[in-house]
Amino acid sequence: MAKLSIRDLDVQGKEVLMRVDFNVPLKDGVITDDTRIQAAVPSIKHLLAGGAKLVLCSHLGRPSGPEAKYSLAPAAARLAEILGQEVKLAPDCIGADAAALRAALQSGQVLLLENTRYHAAEEANDAAFAKELAGSAEIFVNDAFGTAHRAHGSTEGVTHYVSKSAMGFLMERELEYLVGKLESPERPFLVIMGGAKVSDKIQVINALMEKADAFIIGGAMANTFRKAQGYQTGNSRVEADKLDLALSILATAKEKGVSFLLPADTRVTQEFKEGATTQVTDPYEKGGFTPEGWEGIDIGDVAIDEFTAEVAKAKTMIWNGPMGVFELDSFAKGTKAIAEAMAASTGVTIVGGGDSVTAVNKFGLDDKMTFISTGGGASLELLEGKELPGVAALSIA
Numbered sequence: 412m413a414k415l416s417i418r419d420l421d422v423q424g425k426e427v428l429m430r431v432d433f434n435v436p437l438k439d440g441v442i443t444d445d446t447r448i449q450a451a452v453p454s455i456k457h458l459l460a461g462g463a464k465l466v467l468c469s470h471l472g473r474p475s476g477p478e479a480k481y482s483l484a485p486a487a488a489r490l491a492e493i494l495g496q497e498v499k500l501a502p503d504c505i506g507a508d509a510a511a512l513r514a515a516l517q518s519g520q521v522l523l524l525e526n527t528r529y530h531a532a533e534e535a536n537d538a539a540f541a542k543e544l545a546g547s548a549e550i551f552v553n554d555a556f557g558t559a560h561r562a563h564g565s566t567e568g569v570t571h572y573v574s575k576s577a578m579g580f581l582m583e584r585e586l587e588y589l590v591g592k593l594e595s596p597e598r599p600f601l602v603i604m605g606g607a608k609v610s611d612k613i614q615v616i617n618a619l620m621e622k623a624d625a626f627i628i629g630g631a632m633a634n635t636f637r638k639a640q641g642y643q644t645g646n647s648r649v650e651a652d653k654l655d656l657a658l659s660i661l662a663t664a665k666e667k668g669v670s671f672l673l674p675a676d677t678r679v680t681q682e683f684k685e686g687a688t689t690q691v692t693d694p695y696e697k698g699g700f701t702p703e704g705w706e707g708i709d710i711g712d713v714a715i716d717e718f719t720a721e722v723a724k725a726k727t728m729i730w731n732g733p734m735g736v737f738e739l740d741s742f743a744k745g746t747k748a749i750a751e752a753m754a755a756s757t758g759v760t761i762v763g764g765g766d767s768v769t770a771v772n773k774f775g776l777d778d779k780m781t782f783i784s785t786g787g788g789a790s791l792e793l794l795e796g797k798e799l800p801g802v803a804a805l806s807i808a
Contacts, residue, residue: 604629764786
């Protein structure tokens with residue numbers, strides 16, 4: 412069902428409460444990556460230009476109450492720099508002081524409320540908390556896709572106490588690409604899955620098996636598939652209790668005629684550290700295996716060639732999960748190769764949240780992708796076909 416968009420709103424002179432995702436990484440109180448703040452800026456500027464009295468709310472980290480290290484003060488300062496105007500920070504997200512600052516807002520001004528998770532009532536989606544957070548706002552805008560899979564006070568609860576709830580530009584684009592573009596994808600449609608566990612991605616694999624022409628599997632989850640097929644995986648990370656699951660996925664793919672590519676070979680090491688010596692196993696189908704004492708940390712060179720050739724053929728592709736331990740340069744070759752192949756593609760390239768986004772940013776290829784999702788868990792749940800509480804709660808257009 413089509414949801415109300417920020418484009419449909421008249422906000423002149425009205426108080427608008429907007430949920431943003433300012434859960435940014437901090438080191439010694441300094442923001443190390445402001446991607447999430449930048450992602451909210453188009454919606455913020457649109458509302459301010461429309462004359463809204465704009466109140467922003469967000470969580471940061473997992474505080475057990477008011478803790479200075481989880482304050483949104485750095486986010487307020489960074490947003491002020493980006494907007495070129497004052498961004499006041501309320502001392503709390505509810506209470507008399509926050510209400511007074513909200514009441515004093517003029518059209519075109521913006522106020523950031525302090526961390527919503529300073530209150531346990533936020534995650535409990537407590538009705539009294541949600542009502543106070545909504546305050547005198549007439550309109551609610553949710554542009555925090557990364558938290559849309561959670562029914563919290565600031566994502567779902569507040570919608571019950573405003574006249575209209577709409578999606579921001581970021582939320583709109585997430586739904587356009589993760590739902591709309593994948594509904595009837597241009598073919599061949601390729602799904603690239605990596606990461607540690609088959610169990611984390613099983614629901615997504617099952618859901619996309621109905622639509623995909625091909626899968627590429629990398630990361631530690633590939634070890635589980637190879638182990639299930641009877642190959643030695645040495646000291647590699649394997650989900651020993653998911654071997655039957657892996658075999659059943661392979662059987663389903665065969666039954667449906669879906670190409671299911673596993674790494675032909677694996678890059679292995681005996682030391683899990685930067686600069687460690689690595690070698691590549693012989694291709695598995697030719698008797699290759701990972702010896703005892705060695706651990707798979709990336710896809711091998713034959714796998715890189717086969718995988719990048721598959722990427723080159725695809726017209727639509729979504730990538731969720733790295734091919735290896737890309738955080739260490741010595742183990743990043745496979746993940747980088749996939750990122751570069753996608754960047755060179757003329758097809759629709761969607762990076763589905765989480766570590767894949769970190770990898771694309773690390774290799775400086777973010778501007779070469781069609782769309783990069785800001786959601787980790789939210790992206791996965793949407794791809795699984797689940798309805799997200801933060802989306803379901805928005806007004807119908």
